[in-house]
Amino acid sequence: MTSRDTKTRDLKNRAERHPEKQRREDAPILRKPEWIRVKAPTSQGYRDTAKIMRENKLVTVCEEAGCPNVGECWSQGHATMMIMGEICTRGCTFCNVATGRPDALDVFEPARVAVAVDKLGLNHVVITSVDRDDLDDGGAEHIAQTIRAVRRKTPTTTIEVLTPDFLKCPDSALETVVEARPDVFNHNLETVPGLYPQVRPGARYFHSLRLLQRVKELDPAMFTKSGIMVGLGEDRQSVHQVMDDMRAADVDFLTIGQYLQPTPKHHAVARFVTPDEFKSYEKAAYGKGFLMVSATPLTRSSYHAGDDFARLRAARLAKLAD
Template sequence: MLRRRKPCLPKGKTVRDLKVPEQRHPEKAHRPDNAQPRKPSWIRVKAPTGDGYNATKKIMRDNKLVTVCEEAGCPNAGECWSQGHATMMIMGEICTRGCTFCNIATGRPNALDTFEPGRVADAVQKLGLNHVVITSVDRDDLEDGGAEHFAQTIRAVRHRSPKTTIEILTPDFLKCDDSVLKVVVDAKPDVFNHNLETVPGLYPTVRPGARYFHSLRLLQRVKELDPSIFTKSGIMVGLGEDQQSVKQVMDDMRAADVDFLTIGQYLQPTPKHHGVDRFVTPEEFASYDKAAYGKGFLMVSATPLTRSSYHAGDDFAKLRSARNAKLGQA
């Protein structure tokens, strides 16, 4: 039987003599200097549940796979997993970067698992996916940044599920030369996604280990190496940017020939992460959507709950149709 321990008190003092700090705002007491604001109605989602969700979870566990849905605390996980859609995160669950918006653990990663590409392919086949999104942590500890591992995973999925279209969401391969990117491109993913994440002025505080123009050049180089591959990138809003800087990022992406833009609301994972500057309204998201199409993107997803892989399969079908329509007009 556990016994309740008595508090350790100064000599001659009783519990009544102790002063309890005043808590004017108990909901903010965990960190008053960076309290997480209450989410508006348009950003709230239902908790994950249901047979479909549990079946997807079991396949992930049986194949010992990590998902960014869980690691990053995606608000859409319940909806996506209930439909058998999960974004698989390869090369472990420890990242070598320390971005202030991201909830993925930072540290020294383990060695690559040579059997992981096969397990990803097995999970894709069991889930019966028409479209799969595969992402990874940053692996600055590897000479090629994990490029060959990405290529092996793409080939394994293609071999096991030849009709499945493949979308990859890669790191920036910042410390690697151009030949590394070619390894990934030569594996022929259908969509090459690399997120800029935010506007350039916020990079020092939000994405300190990355370089804005390097990421832009990465996306541009993919198109130069293989124009048939769709390129995709996304940013979060609510980090402290203004509308003009968001539209400038759109222009930069179009200059790099990016096909597909995603814009979603930033949600602070914990009080230790970068704070939410504001919750952007659905009306402002609609204005971004209109502006982006006006700048020439083939596909745009700009809503509070938009994430890189949210409805990725449906969006890919629309993206392909938009390209075909554009080519038909040429």
């Protein structure tokens, strides 16, 4: 059998095992509209940020997830730290982070994150992570240690964590993170519940929703944040239902951004949502009671997070003053 025959056989077997992946690979790739295009990163600020990340042996979700805003954010010295390695135990079809068996946790990582935050001079930092279903606590203690390390190194820096769902962990895992007192607790729902089997097969919509609600029960003063992507095949009614579900869980801050397909093997883009539709979602979300809403094609969880956090605090103070 020739190497070409072997490759053809392997592709056929893979398609039979994973018909949904074969469908994604065969789906047409839509051309990006002008409003979603960004310039390639070339600035000195970008290079300086990259150097600090490399020197401290840190991973960023900006690179691993192929964020379109990396050029803008890194040029300003803003990088989202991705801790607990660069291999995720989940296989979400929207995400470009590698899936597999992760390495052991690096006990020195929290200190290195703190050093990088200090060198970058960050007033606000976003710390996220891969899913670590291989760990009994899902990595909760490691996240808490990172929060504490940043607090010790740069006490005035506000901290936002974007956590896994701790689906297979005891309740104490979430409590561990909340007790470390991040300023913002973020956990993304990612999409509407009807698309979870195709987009986020290892997660459970109502578990994630309950996680956000539980944060508020543990610490009513803590800001909570969640986001979804659009353009995956959802309809407008289902997006509004997610908004209502989030508000029922007392989520403060909503982000909505356009889904972009990382590679042909990932979930296809069903359509590009127009800027006017995003404005409509933003208006509706504020009408439902969110303190802060970011809804644009290029919105991502950590995009302009520092400025948005300042507005979020101001919105709470204004609400309390009413």
